[in-house]
Amino acid sequence: MYILLSRWFPNERLGTTGSGGPPASNGAAAPLAPAALSPYSWPALRSALLRVAGQVSYASLLEDPELWADGGLMQGVLQLLRALGAHRHAQELTPLLGAYVGLLSDRIAAEPGELGCLEGLWDAMGLSCIVSLPAQAGKQRRPTGQGPLLTEASTCLALVTSLASQLSAATARQRLWQQVHRHLLPLLERCLGELARAVGKGQGPAAGKVAAAAKQQPQAQPEQERKGPGPEEVAAIVLVCQVLDFYVQQRPGNADLAAALKGSGVLASLAVLFGAAGNLPGAEPLRSAALCCGASSRELASWMLAVPGVHEALEGPAFKDGGAYEAHGAVWELLQNGGTSPLMLRILDDGAAPEKAPRVHALLQLLSTAAACRGGAGATKGLWSPAVDRALRDLYAALRERVTVPLRQGQLPAVPREANGAAGAVESEPDDVGSDGDEDDDEEKLRLLDPLALQHRRAKQLHPACWRMLKQLLSAGEQTGGKTD
Structure with a gap:
């Protein structure tokens, strides 16, 4: 794998140790010189890289604590992710992104003390660049059929949802919340805004930020309004709202949630999305995130209920007596x-x-x-x-x-x-699949x-x-x- 990556990134110092070249001064193997590498076929190399990524498994290959003890493996993965983002064929290698971010996710879930590496991960993923990327440039970076979110954005959000579901200790969950608060709020704002422009109407003064941003892309709006959110949009809404749901429910008591959500524009986009997709069967994370925001403070509840789309959705039959979401109503x-x-x-x-x-x-x-x-x-x-x-x-x-x-x-x-x-419920054992089916x-x-x-x-x-x-x-x-x- 080292030789493949050295050919792929001849100018990158991946920090990998192994038998790829002459020993460096610190005893590690130095990268192969570009002149020593034979020409390669990109399709063949891509296939080899994807095949290697498909075999990356924390549980079966990399669970040994000694592999992670000196931090070299962690830094090597972060450097690989950084190089992936800069490669001219990055769009063809998205499975590598998922594989190695998934590897770090598994490592952090097994050893929550490694949560500090998320600082380096956000940098390696180019999070600040993604947030500041113009909307049109973001569209150009998305391959046809990829979905409404950039791969890097959806990968970062999926990492948070995975860790939120696996970390049980209160201290670890608070550290994850701090990471979301410090680094991912701008990403949530961007993703929610893009989705709101794609599926929402952006009505009313409370949704002014979304409406103003939507004017930059007037040609796509009418068709989306007629069709409503499709499966890809719903999947993206679910992913973003799962992170927002965690952020709201896990917040410490001294956090000013109203200022963070209203000031960032997150709440405006969430309100538009709730009005457009709050009654869809697969949008429970959206309903949950909206309810959690409203329940967290009277100020946020009043703000959301003042948005015409939110009030209109809650007046629908799904949120009334006997409706599918009567509990929400x-x-x-x-x-x-x-x-x-x-x-x-x-x-x-x-x-x-x-x-x-x-x-x-x-x-x-x-x-x-x-x-x-x-x-x-x-x-x-x-x-x-x-x-x-x-x-x-x-x-x-x-x-x-x-x-x-x-x-x-x-x-x-x-x-x-x-x-x-x-509260107090007992989780079913993971190997009870057959008994659940019988029940x-x-x-x-x-x-x-x-x-x-x-x-x-x-x-x-x-x-x-x-x-x-x-x-x-x-x-x-x-x-x-x-x-x-």
């Missing part, structure tokens, strides 16, 4: 009406009934997320009204006996995959034979998670009037 009602929500009260009414278990579970998950985004002690204070508080307590009392009696008798209720994200088959048969029995089965699975979320919500803020245990 209910929490947005809380934010809009000072803590009151008729929709939430209707969902919570007789919420212990088996047929309501999925709806109640979805609502409590989002309500827990909204409370967490408030942050700090007494985070739920003012989030919901006394009427909603009474409804939550009534449901807690109704579920208490159903959950605690079986637990006292030593019966552990099964937890479905949908409840894994809830799905059993539920499908049960649905056909006895729908009522399926409702009771799902309720038995979901009610423990609902009870735990209620207990946490009711004990989190200063509104708690008594014991909840």
